[in-house]
Every structure is written in C-alpha cells, then in structure tokens.
Amino acid sequence: MATDSVARDAAGPNAESVFGPARRRIGEKAIAVVLFAAAATSVVITVGIVISLAGETLTFFADKAVSVSSFMTGAQWTPLFSDPQFGIRPLVQGTLIITGIALVVAVPLGIGTAAFLSEYASPRVRSALKPTLELLAGVPTVVFGYFALTFFTPSILKGLLGMDVSVFNGLAGGIIVGVLIVPTVASVAEDAMSAVPQSLREGAYGLGASRRQVTVRVVVPAALSGITAGIVLGASRAVGETMVVLIAAGQVPTTSLDPRGPMQTMTAFIGATGKGDVPTGSTGYEAIFAVGFALFLITLILNTISIRFVRRYRQVYE
Amino acid sequence: MTSAEAASRPVSEVLGVPPAARTVRDRSFVLLLATLTSVALIVLAVLLVDTAIDGLPQLSLSFLTSFPSAFPAKAGIESAITGTLWLMGVVTFVIVPLGVASALYLEEFADGSRWWNRIIEVNIQNLAAVPSIVYGILGLAYIVRGPLSLGRTVLAGGLTLALVVLPVVIITSREALRAVPPSIKEGALALGATRWQAIWRQILPASIPGIATGVILSISRAIGETAPLILVGAATFVAFNPTGLDSPFTALPLQIFSWISQPDDQFRLLAAAAIIVLLVLLVLLNAVAIRLRNRHQQRW
Numbered sequence: 169m170a171t172d173s174v175a176r177d178a179a180g181p182n183a184e185s186v187f188g189p190a191r192r193r194i195g196e197k198a199i200a201v202v203l204f205a206a207a208a209t210s211v212v213i214t215v216g217i218v219i220s221l222a223g224e225t226l227t228f229f230a231d232k233a234v235s236v237s238s239f240m241t242g243a244q245w246t247p248l249f250s251d252p253q254f255g256i257r258p259l260v261q262g263t264l265i266i267t268g269i270a271l272v273v274a275v276p277l278g279i280g281t282a283a284f285l286s287e288y289a290s291p292r293v294r295s296a297l298k299p300t301l302e303l304l305a306g307v308p309t310v311v312f313g314y315f316a317l318t319f320f321t322p323s324i325l326k327g328l329l330g331m332d333v334s335v336f337n338g339l340a341g342g343i344i345v346g347v348l349i350v351p352t353v354a355s356v357a358e359d360a361m362s363a364v365p366q367s368l369r370e371g372a373y374g375l376g377a378s379r380r381q382v383t384v385r386v387v388v389p390a391a392l393s394g395i396t397a398g399i400v401l402g403a404s405r406a407v408g409e410t411m412v413v414l415i416a417a418g419q420v421p422t423t424s425l426d427p428r429g430p431m432q433t434m435t436a437f438i439g440a441t442g443k444g445d446v447p448t449g450s451t452g453y454e455a456i457f458a459v460g461f462a463l464f465l466i467t468l469i470l471n472t473i474s475i476r477f478v479r480r481y482r483q484v485y486e
Numbered sequence: 487m488t489s490a491e492a493a494s495r496p497v498s499e500v501l502g503v504p505p506a507a508r509t510v511r512d513r514s515f516v517l518l519l520a521t522l523t524s525v526a527l528i529v530l531a532v533l534l535v536d537t538a539i540d541g542l543p544q545l546s547l548s549f550l551t552s553f554p555s556a557f558p559a560k561a562g563i564e565s566a567i568t569g570t571l572w573l574m575g576v577v578t579f580v581i582v583p584l585g586v587a588s589a590l591y592l593e594e595f596a597d598g599s600r601w602w603n604r605i606i607e608v609n610i611q612n613l614a615a616v617p618s619i620v621y622g623i624l625g626l627a628y629i630v631r632g633p634l635s636l637g638r639t640v641l642a643g644g645l646t647l648a649l650v651v652l653p654v655v656i657i658t659s660r661e662a663l664r665a666v667p668p669s670i671k672e673g674a675l676a677l678g679a680t681r682w683q684a685i686w687r688q689i690l691p692a693s694i695p696g697i698a699t700g701v702i703l704s705i706s707r708a709i710g711e712t713a714p715l716i717l718v719g720a721a722t723f724v725a726f727n728p729t730g731l732d733s734p735f736t737a738l739p740l741q742i743f744s745w746i747s748q749p750d751d752q753f754r755l756l757a758a759a760a761i762i763v764l765l766v767l768l769v770l771l772n773a774v775a776i777r778l779r780n781r782h783q784q785r786w
Contacts, residue, residue: 206587280522308710408617410713
C-alpha cells in the first residue's frame with residue numbers, strides 16, 4: 169500500500185511539472201468527475217440505508233408510543249398481536265445465543281485451519297485446501313439452512329447424539345452458522361499469521377523450539393490482532409446471517425435460554441415478517457426497520473472493530 | 487508489540503518442556519490442527535452427498551421445464567431458472583460499469599490524503615460487511631416502494647442484488663488494477679499519453695482478466711442470495727417466465743426456500759433437486775472464473 173501511493177505521487181506531480189498540466193485532451197477532467205461520481209455512489213448507498221432505516225424507526229417509536237427503553241429491554245416481542253409488545257430482548261437474546269454457539273464452533277476450527285495452512289501445509293496441500301474453503305464460502309446460505317433442518321437436526325443431533333431437540337432449534341442453527349463462518353475467520357487469521365516475519369520464527373527455531381512451539385508461542389501471539397479481527401468479522405457475519413436461522417432455528421421469539429428449543433433472531437424476524445406483502449406504514453413494516461436499524465448498528469460496530477485490528481497488525485509488520 | 491514480547495521471552499519459557507516429551511506433543515498437535523481443518527470440509531462433503539441423495543432422484547427434464555405447482559409431482563423450476571438468469575443480467579449490467587469506474591477512481595485518481603476519499607474507502611469496507619438482509623430492507627423501502635417505486639419486479643430484484651455485491655466488485659477490481667505494475671503506466675506517460683490514455687489503453691486491458699474474475703465471483707454470490715429477495719418480495723408462486731424488466735419473478739434460491747418451508751416432505755425433496763441445479767450453476771460460473779484467472783492473468 170505504501171509503495172503504491174509513493175509510485176502514484178511520483179508519476180503524478182513529476183509528469184505534470186515537466187509536461188505542463190495534463191489537460192491536453194478535452195474530457196480528461198470530465199472523466200475524473202464521472203469516475204468520482206461512481207465511487208461516491210457507495211456513500212450514497214450507505215446514506216440511503218441509514219436514512220431509510222432511521223426514518224422509519226423514528227416513525228415506529230413515535231407512532232406506536234414505544235419508548236426506546238422499553239424497546240431495548242422489554243421481554244416480549246409480539247408486534248402483530250392485537251395488544252402488541254415491542255421488547256426487542258427476545259430477538260437480541262436469540263441472536264446472541266446463536267452467535268455464541270457459532271463462535272464456539274468457528275473459533276477453534278477457524279484458527280486451527282489458519283495455523284495449519286500458514287505453518288504446516290505444503291504448497292501443494294495449500295493449493296488444494298484454499299479453493300475448497302472458498303467453495304465452502306460460496307455455497308448459498310439457503311443450502312446450509314436446508315442441511316441444518318433436514319439432516320443435521322434429525323440425523324446428527326437427534327439420531328447420532330440422541331439429544332432431545334425440537335424440529336426447529338437454536339443449537340442446529342448456531343452450529344451450522346459456525347461452520348458457515350469458518351472460511352471468514354480462517355482467511356483473515358491466516359493472512360495475519362502469514363504476515364508474521366520469518367525472522368521471528370527463525371529466532372525461535374534457533375533457540376531450539378519445535379514447530380508446534382513456534383506456532384503456539386510465537387506466531388499466534390504475534391498475529392493476535394489479526395486473529396481477533398477474523399473472529400470479530402466472523403461474529404458480525406453470524407449476527408447478520410439470515411437464511412440458516414430462519415429455516416432451522418424457528419420463528420418463535422422467546423426468552424428461553426435453552427438452545428434445544430426454537431428461537432428467533434433479529435434477522436429471522438425481518439425475514440419472517442417481510443416474507444408476506446407487508447403494507448407500508450403497518451406495524452410489521454415499521455418493526456422491520458426498527459429491528460433492521462439495530463442490526464445495522466451492531467454489525468457496523470463489529471466491522472469497525474475488525475478493521476481497527478487488521479490495521480494494527482498491518483502497521484506492525486507491513 | 488506482542489511480537490516483541492514473544493521474541494524477548496527467556497529461552498526456558500519458549501522451550502517449556504524437555505525435548506523428549508516434545509515429539510509426542512508435536513505430533514498430536516499436527517494431528518489436532520489437521521482434524522480441525524478437516525471438520526468444515528467434512529461438513530461440506532456430507533452436505534453435498536445428503537443433498538445429492540435427496541435431490542438426484544427428483545431431477546428430470548420435466549422438473550427443469552415445468553412451473554411451480556401445488557402438486558409435487560408436477561412442480562418444476564423453469565420460472566425460477568429464467569428468473570435467476572434475468573437477475574444475473576441486471577446485476578451484471580449494473581455492477582460492471584459502476585464497480586470498475588469506482589475502482590479506477592480509487593486506484594488511479596483519488597488522493598488518499600483527502601478526507602472524502604478516505605470516507606469512500608472506509609465506507610466500501612463497511613458496506614462489504616453489511617448483512618444482505620439490510621440491503622433487502624433498503625430495496626423494499628427505496629426501490630420496490632418509495633422513490634423508485636419499481637414494484638416487485640425483475641429490475642427491483644436485480645438492483646437490490648447489485649447493491650449487495652457492489653462492494654465486492656470494487657474491492658476485487660482494485661486488486662486487479664493494483665496488480666498492473668506502475669512501470670506500465672509510467673512508460674505510457676513518458677511517451678506523452680494523458681493519464682486517461684494510459685489507463686484506457688494500458689492499465690485497463692492488462693487488468694481485464696482479474697476484473698472479469700471478480701465480476702463472475704460476485705455474480706455467483708448474487709444469485710445465491712436469498713434474504714434480500716425475500717424482502718424485495720419476489721413472489722414464490724410464479725407460473726410463468728419473466729417477460730421483461732417490469733415483470734414479476736421468482737428465483738432459484740427463493741423457490742428453494744419456499745419449498746423448504748412447506749410441511750410436505752415431498753416438497754423438501756424438490757428443494758434438494760433445485761439446490762443441485764443452483765450448485766451446478768455456481769460451479770460452472772466458478773470454473774469459468776478460475777480458468778480466466780489461470781489462463782489470462784499476466785505475470786509481470
């Protein structure tokens with residue numbers, strides 16, 4: 169990155185100062201403006217997201233006479249009942265439990281995969297493993313939902329492990345979401361481990377350390393901020409994952425902490441409510457935006473943290 | 487910081503255990519890592535086999551050329567396939583110019599020290615990680631209804647999916663542009679080309695394979711997306727092919743979701759068959775992308 173901007177600076181001002189302003193062709197400036205407009209579209213999209221979510225969310229709080237505090241802490245989420253309750257806690261709790269289960273699965277798998285790829289795998293094994301992980305990342309999530317509902321719950325959880333789970337349950341949703349985010353965690357963590365300078369490894373080898381000791385005591389601590397970034401990014405993906413939980417975890421908002429029963433996440437609520445033709449301005453329609461806004465804020469915070477951590481290891485080693 | 491700590495630890499602490507005990511631990515550690523690595527791959531394999539067992543018996547020419555039906559035996563996915571193809575068209579039409587132009591601006595024109603350029607950069611990074619269902623909400627509020635009011639049409643669905651994958655296209659296109667060595671551009675500039683001439687005749691042609699790879703991978707992500715389409719509200723029971731951009735539509739992932747949601751097991755098997763069709767389509771797209779990457783990418 170650094171060399172990039174240096175090269176650009178060198179090409180820019182120097183050429184211009186030698187040949188005069190590079191405005192010889194009509195339209196050079198216009199092209200730059202058009203390209204800038206294209207790049208600025210992404211900012212417009214973000215602004216669109218924020219305005220559309222925030223606007224309807226405000227109407228939601230005003231219209232339904234819901235106070236922000238009862239929205240955040242209320243234990244009942246029944247927006248479509250005749251006596252509607254708008255406590256988002258069941259949805260947040262469902263999201264947290266499923267994300268928690270997903271991380272329990274994805275953190276060891278992701279870090280183990282990253283360490284294996286970065287420290288042990290031969291180039292041939294790497295070149296076979298990496299595309300397979302990309303393949304895993306490329307499978308549509310609706311397919312994982314199908315797998316969780318029709319295979320994982322009945323055959324693994326009930327059949328193999330003999331657990332007493334309901335047809336729709338948070339456990340299957342969480343575990344499959346965990347598998348889903350393994351490539352995310354692994355690829356960010358592996359980038360960080362590969363960025364650890366070879367000299368650190370060689371120093372440890374020189375002191376008589378084995379490869380395991382180098383991996384566990386040198387590479388992993390040195391790559392910790394990158395590994396953290398991967399985990400946080402994985403958490404953000406788990407929070408935002410919709411299809412698996414919508415299909416396999418059920419559509420019942422609950423305050424029960426038992427993952428063997430059905431639970432509803434924020435994303436699943438949005439999906440389940442938006443499925444039908446919700447009329448604009450109806451309670452369900454506005455509730456989608458309020459929950460969506462909360463979801464957007466949570467993932468935005470997680471992404472920002474993740475970007476910070478990546479920047480930290482880049483500053484140290486690159 | 488942590489690296490310095492690791493490096494400055496006393497020898498005894500780095501070594502820890504006496505050498506004899508090490509080999510056993512070392513071997514079991516490799517075994518542990520290999521096991522952890524293989525879990526996700528095993529799940530993927532089981533998923534594929536299970537889907538194949540459920541779905542392959544349902545696959546037939548009439549399944550591919552029939553419309554959805556209330557009777558599982560008559561139901562098919564023709565309208566879902568054509569809907570997905572239409573969506574791919576719209577997505578491609580939007581993301582190629584917009585994504586490449588954004589990438590060109592950020593790589594070749596933007597002065598990274600300006601605050602507005604930094605905002606654009608950070609913003610794209612963040613957009614890439616926004617959950618796709620949030621784009622669905624945006625699509626519902628601004629594209630299906632609100633300012634654009636396109637209704638539940640092919641165009642609305644395609645635009646929403648394009649928004650979901652636009653950040654990915656921008657990021658991969660930037661990487662492709664960055665892979666062209668600066669000496670190429672400097673050579674062109676030294677021969678008197680303007681900045682745009684250097685970009686249009688040298689940098690862009692050299693980076694086309696990389697950009698195309700990124701575009702294809704983005705399209706394959708887009709056609710597997712289900713959550714945004716649920717909100718943008720493609721109807722799931724569409725017994726006709728889309729006739730144009732303003733036509734109602736369904737798509738493969740939506741049809742799959744709709745069949746999974748049916749209590750009748752027979753429909754779930756149809757979902758498995760549709761999943762196979764979707765996965766085959768994705769594998770084909772990815773194969774094209776990998777071929778492009780391996781065949782045409784220049785090594786400098």
